[in-house]
Amino acid sequence: MTGQDKLFALFDKVVRASKADETEILYIGNNTGLTRFANSIIHQNVNESNARIVFRTVFGKKIGVASTNSLIFNDLKATLRNAMEIAKYQKENKYFSGLPGPESYPAVNTYYDSTAAYAPKDRARQVKKIFIRANKRKFLTAGALTTGDGEIALFNTKGVRCYQPYTSASVNIIAMSDTSSGYAVGLSRQIEDIDPVALADIAVEKAYIGKKPKPLEAGDYEIILEPAAVAALFEWVNYIGFGSKGFIDKTSFLADKIGQKVMDETVSIFDDGNDQSSIAMPFDFEGVPKKKVFFVEKGIGKGVVFDRTSGNRVGTPSTGHALPAGEQGEGAMPLNLFIEPGNKTRDEMIASVKRGVLVTRFHYINGFIDTPKAVLTGMTRDGTYLIEDGRIKHGVKNLRFTDSMLRAFSNVKGISKDRQLIPSWWDAVGCISAPTFHLGSFKFTGTTEF
Amino acid sequence: MKDKLNNALVWLKGKGVDYADARMVRIETESIKVTDDTVDTFSRNVNVGVGVRVICNGAWGFAGVSSLTEADIKKAANKALQTAKASATTVKEKVKLAPTEIYKDIYKSPCEKDPFDVPVHEKIGLLMEISDRLRTDSRIKTAESSADFYKTKKIFCSTEGAEIEQDIIESGAGYTAIAYDGKEVQKRSYPNSHRGDFATRGYEYVEGLKLLENVDRTREEAVQLLTADPCPNTVTDIIICGSQLALQVHESCGHPTELDRVLGTEISLAGGSFMQIDGLDKLKYGSDIVNINADATIPGGLGSFGYDDEGVKAQRAPIIRNGVHVGYLTSRETAPVIGKTSNGTMRADGWNRLPIIRMTNINLEPGEWELEDLIADTKNGIFFDMNKSWSIDDKRLNFQFGVECAWEIKDGKLGRMLKNPLYTGMTPKFWNSCDAICSKKYWHVWGVPNCGKGEPMQTARVAHGTAPARFRQVNVGVSK
Numbered sequence: 001m002t003g004q005d006k007l008f009a010l011f012d013k014v015v016r017a018s019k020a021d022e023t024e025i026l027y028i029g030n031n032t033g034l035t036r037f038a039n040s041i042i043h044q045n046v047n048e049s050n051a052r053i054v055f056r057t058v059f060g061k062k063i064g065v066a067s068t069n070s071l072i073f074n075d076l077k078a079t080l081r082n083a084m085e086i087a088k089y090q091k092e093n094k095y096f097s098g099l100p101g102p103e104s105y106p107a108v109n110t111y112y113d114s115t116a117a118y119a120p121k122d123r124a125r126q127v128k129k130i131f132i133r134a135n136k137r138k139f140l141t142a143g144a145l146t147t148g149d150g151e152i153a154l155f156n157t158k159g160v161r162c163y164q165p166y167t168s169a170s171v172n173i174i175a176m177s178d179t180s181s182g183y184a185v186g187l188s189r190q191i192e193d194i195d196p197v198a199l200a201d202i203a204v205e206k207a208y209i210g211k212k213p214k215p216l217e218a219g220d221y222e223i224i225l226e227p228a229a230v231a232a233l234f235e236w237v238n239y240i241g242f243g244s245k246g247f248i249d250k251t252s253f254l255a256d257k258i259g260q261k262v263m264d265e266t267v268s269i270f271d272d273g274n275d276q277s278s279i280a281m282p283f284d285f286e287g288v289p290k291k292k293v294f295f296v297e298k299g300i301g302k303g304v305v306f307d308r309t310s311g312n313r314v315g316t317p318s319t320g321h322a323l324p325a326g327e328q329g330e331g332a333m334p335l336n337l338f339i340e341p342g343n344k345t346r347d348e349m350i351a352s353v354k355r356g357v358l359v360t361r362f363h364y365i366n367g368f369i370d371t372p373k374a375v376l377t378g379m380t381r382d383g384t385y386l387i388e389d390g391r392i393k394h395g396v397k398n399l400r401f402t403d404s405m406l407r408a409f410s411n412v413k414g415i416s417k418d419r420q421l422i423p424s425w426w427d428a429v430g431c432i433s434a435p436t437f438h439l440g441s442f443k444f445t446g447t448t449e450f
Numbered sequence: 451m452k453d454k455l456n457n458a459l460v461w462l463k464g465k466g467v468d469y470a471d472a473r474m475v476r477i478e479t480e481s482i483k484v485t486d487d488t489v490d491t492f493s494r495n496v497n498v499g500v501g502v503r504v505i506c507n508g509a510w511g512f513a514g515v516s517s518l519t520e521a522d523i524k525k526a527a528n529k530a531l532q533t534a535k536a537s538a539t540t541v542k543e544k545v546k547l548a549p550t551e552i553y554k555d556i557y558k559s560p561c562e563k564d565p566f567d568v569p570v571h572e573k574i575g576l577l578m579e580i581s582d583r584l585r586t587d588s589r590i591k592t593a594e595s596s597a598d599f600y601k602t603k604k605i606f607c608s609t610e611g612a613e614i615e616q617d618i619i620e621s622g623a624g625y626t627a628i629a630y631d632g633k634e635v636q637k638r639s640y641p642n643s644h645r646g647d648f649a650t651r652g653y654e655y656v657e658g659l660k661l662l663e664n665v666d667r668t669r670e671e672a673v674q675l676l677t678a679d680p681c682p683n684t685v686t687d688i689i690i691c692g693s694q695l696a697l698q699v700h701e702s703c704g705h706p707t708e709l710d711r712v713l714g715t716e717i718s719l720a721g722g723s724f725m726q727i728d729g730l731d732k733l734k735y736g737s738d739i740v741n742i743n744a745d746a747t748i749p750g751g752l753g754s755f756g757y758d759d760e761g762v763k764a765q766r767a768p769i770i771r772n773g774v775h776v777g778y779l780t781s782r783e784t785a786p787v788i789g790k791t792s793n794g795t796m797r798a799d800g801w802n803r804l805p806i807i808r809m810t811n812i813n814l815e816p817g818e819w820e821l822e823d824l825i826a827d828t829k830n831g832i833f834f835d836m837n838k839s840w841s842i843d844d845k846r847l848n849f850q851f852g853v854e855c856a857w858e859i860k861d862g863k864l865g866r867m868l869k870n871p872l873y874t875g876m877t878p879k880f881w882n883s884c885d886a887i888c889s890k891k892y893w894h895v896w897g898v899p900n901c902g903k904g905e906p907m908q909t910a911r912v913a914h915g916t917a918p919a920r921f922r923q924v925n926v927g928v929s930k
Contacts, residue, residue, distance in 0.1 A: 034905060036715075036718065036905055037540070037718075038713075038714045038715040038716075038718065039713075039714050039715075040540075040542075041540050041541060041542050041543075042509065042510075042537040042540045042541075043510065043715050044510060044804055045509075045510060045511055045512065045533045045534070045536060046512040046513070046514075046533070046803075046804050046906070047512070047513040047514070047529050047530075047533060048513075048514045048802045048803075048906070049514070049515055049516060050514070050516045050802050052495075054493075063492075064492065065491070065492060065493035065494070066493060066495070067493065067494070067495040067496070068495070068496045068497075069496070069498065069499065070496075070498065070516065070517075075496075079496070082494055083494075085570075086492050086493075086494065086570060089569070089570035089571050089574065090489055090492055090570075090574070091487075091488070091574060091578065093490065094487075094488065095488065119536075120511075120529075120532060120533040120536040120537075121532075121536040123536070124536040124537060124539055124540065127540065128539065131540065142715075142717035142718045143718045144719075144905045146905075146906075174717055174718055249591060249592045249628050249630075249635075250591050250592075250628075250630045251628065251635050309490075325493070326481070326493030326495070327491070328491065329483040329485060329490040329491035363843060364841045364842055364844070366839040366840055366841040366852075368838050368839040368852065369838070369852045369870065369872065370870055371635070372634075372635050377839065377841045377850050378841055379841065379842075379843040379844065379848060381843075398843060398844075398848075400843070400848055400850060400874070402872075402928045425907065443928075445850075445874075445928050446848055446850070447848070448843045448845070448847050448848035448876070449724070449847055449876075450845060450847075
């Protein structure tokens with residue numbers, strides 16, 4: 001960890017060489033350790049110390065972006081020069097209205113010493129516990145335990161000084177028999193919140209009850225979606241629907257449906273970067289404080305997120321959801337997704353199903369089929385079961401679904417009161433907080449052999 | 451630099467490691483994206499550092515550091531060593547590497563025009579012109595054009611004495627028109643979706659893509675799709691264009707023949723494979739005309755290089771021969787499991803990542819057909835063009851692909867355009883239904899710049915040589 005005083009002093013010195021009207025420096029540094037295992041042995045144990053320093057220089061409405069991973073003063077100056085050179089030859093971006101000025105953002109605790117201090121031997125010790133636990137019931141395991149720390153700093157010549165240190169810890173476990181597998185996942189900023197042994201037990205139990213899965217015909221089924229499955233669906237729904245780009249391009253299912261009913265009235269989905277029950281991060285990558293934004297509230301389409309530039313395209317202020325300079329062509333994107341819980345338990349929902357399917361998680365979802373209808377396809381994985389007369393009957397072979405999420409989530413029979421944090425590709429700065437859902441109809445369109 | 455890497459390796463040898471290698475990697479990237487009349491991305495990035503890989507007490511350790519100082523490289527070496535020792539506490543069987551020839555060599559990819567030397571205004575000007583011309587129809591809601599360039603320098607040294615220097619330049623570009631008429635949204639891309647087509651070439655590759663020549667057709671087809679009939683749910687013969695077939699090869703042959711996946715080490719993320727070792731030389735993967743090779747030696751292929759990140763020389767290796775599964779993509783650690791030496795497919799996406807088995811250029815070899823004759827020979831069917839969506843199960847059996855556009859084939863002629871086309875199937879059944887592949891004339895090596903694999907996630911640039919091919923009685927649409 002470099003620390004904010006050192007970083008801002010360095011950037012203050014570097015920025016003196018800038019001839020631009022405005023200059024922004026984004027710093028993202030990380031120290032990450034990952035222990036990956038398969039067949040109940042560690043096969044990959046890696047450590048990385050890296051940084052990304054992104055310069056955005058502004059001449060009028062011309063913008064140049066260049067980045068480096070070196071904090072050496074001369075390398076930073078060379079990168080700044082590069083950004084200025086690019087800006088010189090750029091076309092004006094008529095939607096750009098200058099860099100933001102300073103705003104206050106709430107103090108949130110996102111850093112834990114215990115996570116930062118976690119060493120390869122600590123990870124190996126925990127992973128060994130997973131092996132021993134699973135081996136007692138004759139299951140092999142695969143997965144990964146990741147720990148790390150990092151810091152995000154935002155500096156600009158209009159006075160923005162944002163700094164947030166963070167830690168992150170996650171584990172995913174797949175327990176396997178010859179004919180089945182089970183999955184469990186944990187995520188927190190604090191390593192102590194993650195109990196690998198308890199998660200191993202969940203994965204093993206899932207694999208155990210899924211042994212010798214039977215084929216199930218594709219078709220329309222009542223369904224229980226556990227949090228990892230819900231999060232996987234909404235990771236895609238978020239990507240195609242809740243960002244500014246899809247809204248402007250009209251490819252988002254919300255583009256022409258603000259104020260209209262898009263899902264069941266029990267469904268509310270929002271983004272909140274300040275909620276510490278999740279992986280909080282209080283400002284975006286241009287230093288604008290994050291606002292709470294509802295996408296769907298009680299089933300009604302409410303809005304999407306914007307950064308300053310995409311907001312200007314439609315006359316809306318930034319909601320504090322900018323991606324790093326250089327990636328802003330993708331528009332603003334929510335990173336701290338919450339799906340409102342309900343009032344039921346998972347077991348109550350299973351008990352209410354006459355005949356249906358329980359899904360632990362999905363694999364390889366794709367949402368580009370028909371984005372205005374939010375049609376997704378994907379496969380079930382690591383724990384799919386038939387429910388009959390309110391009880392899990394047996395494991396079933398994996399199924400392909402192809403369905404509109406607007407259709408599927410317009411027929412909600414129940415939502416759990418508990419939610420779980422599910423990692424995503426952006427889990428250093430956010431994740432998805434998802435409950436278990438009971439849906440009345442979900443379309444499976446294909447089968448496979450395992 | 452070689453001295454610094456070798457000094458760290460000498461130090462590790464002194465600590466009694468079984469094996470170690472050190473890689474300096476410097477990657478310079480340039481990314482340009484124009485949306486409508488705005489350059490919304492023009493960024494350059496430089497990423498440099500050293501990764502050290504160690505086997506000690508029969509287990510792996512790896513550490514990377516974003517510094518080129520001798521002291522920091524040694525620190526990374528020590529961290530890799532300590533990590534290997536921690537990993538060794540769970541080892542059941544000690545890691546053994548297949549022998550390989552040791553090289554001291556220099557490799558440079560072919561490049562006539564360094565894209566980083568091409569004036570900024572020239573690159574922006576081309577993308578702007580494309581965008582302007584795509585938007586000459588008011589129904590084009592958004593026009594996107596982009597270009598991406600990569601310049602990579604690698605120096606690899608090992609305790610076995612390898613010293614390999616490589617300079618690789620990769621270039622690509624493409625564009626998409628998104629059409630909207632108030633109720634329907636459709637898109638059309640050129641030369642391929644997902645940011646275009648790529649090669650290990652210089653800017654001359656972008657100049658040769660005929661980008662401007664195809665703008666009008668792309669715009670018109672995007673608009674035509676707004677009123678096209680939906681693709682029916684049916685079972686019919688299909689012809690798949692080269693770029694979509696490239697992704698089909700990628701997902702249903704490239705990934706399942708990665709031997710690390712087969713051995714289970716990718717289970718936690720990407721999954722396993724149906725192409726198990728006991729099926730090697732037996733599994734009838736496809737029809738007799740299906741021949742697929744992994745060839746890292748094709749000049750200009752996006753999956754081409756001189757040496758992989760274990761110092762193994764680039765090779766051409768058979769994967770499917772006359773429809774039979776005969777080979778895997780292998781590494782020095784995995785190849786001995788099938789009694790072979792590595793065929794050189796270990797690559798990392800930077801100094802900070804451990805090399806893993808990656809596709810090179812996985813090519814479906816061409817057949818003899820003229821495309822015109824193939825369409826004429828198809829009584830009823832659908833022609834599928836250019837990828838839009840992709841999904842496959844975690845053993846690579848059940849797949850579903852969506853494409854941007856399709857055309858009905860009626861009595862051997864292309865007919866009406868169809869929107870939102872999908873096809874789905876099971877991998878071996880699908881490839882066994884392949885009864886015609888177009889000739890070398892239609893064969894092109896399609897660059898895929900965004901292949902994801904591994905934890906932490908790594909992105910590889912790979913390629914697939916393909917020509918249009920026909921498959922009999924395939925499920926089309928969202929039928930069961």
